[in-house]
Every structure is written in C-alpha cells, then in structure tokens.
Amino acid sequence: MSNIAINALSDSDKSALPLRAEVQYFEPKPDVAINRILTGIMPAALYDDGFVITPPAAGGVAHVDLKAAGGFALVQTEQGETIKVAGQHDIQVPINTGENLLWLKVNVANGVITKQVDKSAALHAVEVINSPVAPLSSLYLGKVNLTDGALSISADDFNFDGVQRFSFDKFKIKPFKDAEPVLSLYRRHRLKEQTSKSAPSVQGLNDGDWFSVKRFSAEQPVITAYNSDGTTSGANQEKFRRLADGQISTFVTIVKADINERVFVYNKLDNMWEF
Secondary structure, X not given: OOOOOOOOOOHHHHHHOOEEEOOOOOOOOOOOOHHHXXXXXXXXXXXXXXXXXXXXXXXXXXXXXXXXXXOEEEEEOOXXXXXXXXXXXXXXXXXXXXXXXXXXXXXXXXXXXXXXOOOOOOOOOEEEEEOOOXXXXXXXXXXXXXXXXXXXXXXXXXXXXXXOEEOHHHOOOOOOEEOOOEOOOOOEEEEOOOOOEEOOOOOOOOOOOEEEEEEOOOOOOEEEOOEOOOOOOOOOEOEEEOOOOOOEEOEEEOOOOOOOOEEEEEEOOOOEEEO
C-alpha cells in the first residue's frame, strides 16, 4: 500500500476554518459513522438561528454576510448520507447583479482529501456556493436579488422561501437549568439545594403544559404548589397528584433515592399537577 502525505492542520488552523464538517478523512461510510447517528431521524436543515444571510454590515453591494458562527446544519449528500456542519466564523459571500441563490455545500466522501484534513488540498470540506441550480450535496440558504445600479442591500432584497429550518423549540426540549424560586414551564430544572421551589402558576395554562425537575445533590428539595392568591395554604393552593397511587398533596419531596427526572403535567380538568 502506498503512503499518502498529509500536510496536517494544527489546532489553530482548524479553529480558523469558517466552516467545519463533522467527518474525517477515511472515516467509515458516513451513514454508519458515529457522528451521523441521526441520519434518517433528524431532517436535513439549518438548525435554530444559525446560517442566516443578512445585508453586509460594512455596506456596499459586493457581498452579503452569512451569520455562520455558532450555527449548525445537517446536509444530505448525493449518496443520502447526513453530514453535520458547524459554523466557526461569519462569512462574506460575494454576489452579482440579478438573482443570487446561495447554498451550503459539503464535499465529503470516504477517501476525499479536503482543506479540513490537508492544508495543501484544493477542496473545501464545506463551502457556500452561489448557483442558479442546486449543487450536489447542498442545502439551500436563500435568495438575494440585487438590482442593477443598486447602492445598498436591504432586507427587502432577500427571499427565504424554501429554506428548511428546524428548531428544537418545537419539542420544547431544553438542557437542564438551575432552578429559580418559581419554576418555569417547558423547562428542565436542576435542583441542587434544600431550598423549596414553587411550581408555576396555573393561571392561563393549557391541559398538558409541563415542567420537570431532577435532583443533582444529596439534598432532598421540596416542590410546593403555587398559590394563586399569594397565601401559603387554603382553597386557592394548587395540588400535586402522584399517578402511581393517586395520592394528592400540596408539596412533593424529591427524596435521596430518587435519581430520575420527574415530569409534572398539568391536568386542567382537575386543576392539578400530575406526575
């Protein structure tokens, strides 16, 4: 077997790349590699607020800005494999007079050497292409219409019809956050103190609204019901119902033996948090 000389990138070289494909040279076929485990499960799309095209901050009409830093996307290759793309730096994308269709394109395949692997390579692992037709292995970013003789570019010159964008907010899934004194809807709370926490107010809630808690210490935190009249007890105090045995209480203690995340779901008919 012949040797292949690679002019490898240093850590600083890798950090300087504006875009990064989460795949390595001669990695196994991407649809079975570990970092493409979501192939066929998560859609090929731009994720949350990443990879947004905007008018150039510096003005002029020679380019538009692509807000890529911190952005993520999943791009499907022509072989049907899914490649994760991470934005490391914002990019200036040159445009021309007329219609500009912009695409996020990956050039990743088993055995293909790119600039992400070899500084001397001619091919970028990920690049932004201005093309009237969709390149292979690409994801649509949007369209810019530049009028002949225009002196500036505004938001009215952009069209994002057909751009696939996905947000985990659709699932209301969030990482664990440290709990405030009053817990929040649609949030996973990290309990680290003995201090009691209050469930959200039920005023205006819909059936099925939820929050969750998980103990992250040796303490035994207590979750109390919110009182719609501001008191600590009485008829206006909401309650909790444990579904396993139907027991009802105005508070819930997360005991030391409980290592699970507990999800509380609002039952509007009975005006109770069930768990």
